Amino acid sequence: MSDVLLGLKNLKVIFPAQQGIVRAVEGIDIDIKKGECVALVGESGCGKSVTSLAIMRLLNTPPALVDVESINLDGDEITNYSENKMQDVRGKQISMIFQDAMTALNPVMTVGKQIDEVFIKHQKLNKKEARIETIKALRLVGIPEPESRAKAFPHQLSGGLRQRVLIAMAFACMPKLIIADEPTTALDVTIQAQVLEVLRSMQRSHNVSLLLITHDLSVVAHTADTVYVMYSGKIVEKAKVEDLFKTPHHPYTEGLLGSIPRLSDTTKHFVQIPDSVPHPMFKPTGCYFHPRCKYATDDCKKKMPPLERLDNGREIRCYHPINFTGGETNE
Amino acid sequence: MKKIKKIFKKILNSFIGIGLFIAKIWKHKKGKIGLVLVGLLAFVAIFAPLIAPYDPYDVTQRAAKGLAPSWEHLLGTTINTGQDIFSMLIYGTRVSLLVGLITGIAIAFLGAILGIIAGYVGGVADNLIMRIVDIMLVIPTLPLTIVITNLFGKSYFIIVFIFVIFGWTGLARVIRSLVLVLKNSNYVKASELAGGSRWHIMTKHILPGVSHLLIMNTALTCAGIMVAEAGLSFLGLGDPTAISWGKMLAEAQSGGALLFGHWWWIIAPGIGIFIAVFAFMRIGLVMEEILNPRMKASSGIYKLFKTLNNTYIQEVFDGMNEEVLTTKEGEIS
């Protein structure tokens, strides 16, 4: 499949600790096509951020232990790249946008210099040339007066502007893939919409793939093409965004959708999923979601349901999927 | 009668509070050593006359001068007076502990009270206190102590006095910073809304909030004071009749220990200082770890990783493997 940009196969990440082992990611596969926006959705603590760091190979051992079959970026197996080779990949072929722009930026360096760095490293420009490119990038994300803004320090900019700086920094060298980890969570709702718009238009116009990590389904509805739903380290559902919202298969997805307050809903209760996410060290037997699942039966408590790949492209991990009349399974 | 009962209760509560702290420190691996050492030192200080083989104050118990360590004199005798060094070491505990503890506790009181008032009451009180702190900070304490002992005579009382007068400043600043944060916490605001008086809030809410920091700082302060006291005693500013480790070092130097190679006379008081300071520092550092679990030297993780059982890890990873099934068709119902 030549239109697959990122092929992540069987990623596992654990964090050994005194009291036990934290199983952060338990064997997930993610495929991102060229130009596609893929959302990775889940509650906090389900392993999404760890996944993004693992793809960039930024997880340090210690404290993490990573086991992955393959990370394939546009034909290149970056799984075992040396640190030096990875440094050429990071920022140039894959870049990342972090959640909180205030802490993600170096407080004692001007934002301009921080973007210049990317150009200097990856395009071998000198300071002057890099600054020209930086200003272009800032203008592209809609920052007014980029020449003077570039000389500002992060704390001197508003939250929305800061986030746009992060976006500009990520898009600087026109990478093939951008991973955005909760890019709008720290922002006000109105700014959120603006930033998402910038992200989307930049992505579309430059044919950059986007891996959007979030817990906010409204962001997903607005921006994504494909959605992976993650729960406690495992992928529990994958679908195109329209399919996911119209006919979710996994009870957890149903729960997530139900908990979005909708103005149009006057009849339904505000649905809540009871209890909370399992502790990453002490997970339940069988399906991790069964303690909170209203459809759970005895099989759900005994064995983890396998991930089924449907031939319409969807994936579902559940013994009793909803909105579903199952076909035959192949062993 | 009621008031006396109230005060008694308060004192009892604070003892219980301190007891809880000690228990917390005891639980901590490293804290045990600190507490044991402090306990040991206290024991030695209190029962010095019973423990020390000779009474260094008693002129009749002097022996031959400049003896090397032997069974009769475990650390030998001084070159200038023939006093038993081991006994002097034991008696020296008293000065160090007394000066350290009294100063530490006094600073704790002053620093906490002024720090809480400055932080919580703010305004003029805050300004005034902070200005005083600024002034005290620029005055060099060692020369000042020398001047004051010159004017009023050499004594430990003066030393403690000056330590306290200048020492509360650091603690007050630190406490004040914390109080400024606590001031905005929800439970304080709730208490204010409920009509709690300032005094009530400061004692019932703010004080417990700073207690960890206070105890930690006090332990570290005591350690620092003991070092400073050793230095001042070395210069001869303390009570000339008292025996202190610093003074022992001074006598060793002037008595010719260096010249004649009586290294035991120099090492002994040094070790005394070391043990005392080390013990209090341990307690302070353990408290800091309890307060700030993050700053723990996380060599724990590295040790953990060294001893990881690789087969077990592989098992964990393998356990996550599973077959991925391909279903022919998924019809939406």
Place this chain on the structure above:
Amino acid sequence: MQKSFVIKRILYAIFIFFVVLTLNFFIPRLGVDDPAERYYPPQGNMSDIEYEIIKQVTREQYGFDVSTFKQYTNYVEGLLRFDLGTSFRTGNPKVSTLIAERLPWTLVLSVSNLVISLCIGLIFGTVAAWKRGRWQDSLLLNLSTISVALPAFFIALILSFYFGFELELFPAYTNPNMVSQFDWSWEAIKVVFYNAALPIISMSIGGIIGYSQRTRNSVIAVTNEEFVLTARAKGLSQNKVLFKHTLRNAMLPIVTAVGMSLSGLIGGAVIIEQIFNWNGMGTLFLEANNTNDYPLMMGIMLFMSTIAILANLIVELTYSLLDPRITVGEKR
């Protein structure tokens, strides 16, 4: 930086200076009605009349014969002319002259100490942070706990004993001719540092470990911040990340610490100087103490306080240059 902030700070510094100066003026006058008695305490073999005459002469000589207020204004006037008073010692040299003579010698010790402690401390601390959890880090931690409990003067005695008396590698007592024979020649400089070796080493041991620990903690704290992750995610090399991002931020608290220690450059070595009989401000002060030379003692104290005030002022004004987050004018 706003002018108003600078002016405010300078005025405040001047205010503190006046308070300290006033305290300085009154301290030797504590406990006696007549300041002349400080110079000439009553001695047993003198009749009352003789004592009165001597006191009167003393008063006139040292300006105690005017009202206290006038004495105070004289004092302040003198200070504005950099006149810190006249010493009681023979020849009545000016306090400022004595300070000027001895200060450079103290600086030889304290500045050397600072430079060595900082340089080695920064390197060792960064290495310990880089190798967090490994033996370098554990070693530093152990050394730290031990070093705090060993006062510098004790280390000085041990070094003096072992390297000075036993091995005779370095002089245990400063060569008394070192000062008078100093002529800025290379030979003379070598002599100075040969004599200064043990004092400097005694102080540096604690200093190195102190700065190492501080640096290590600061570097680790900064490394855990997200912007370091961002820098790595941009593909920057380890060196770039370390120097441009990590260290640049980790140095801020170290700079503050150095600034705070500037005031100790003068007065911090009193005990060490005494042990090695080094001809600096510390020994000057102790000499003054032994001879009840109050003008000299108070002059030195005022000098030290003034340096402390200046050091604090400089640190405050320059800190905002280093850390752009500190908006000028913010109260701590």
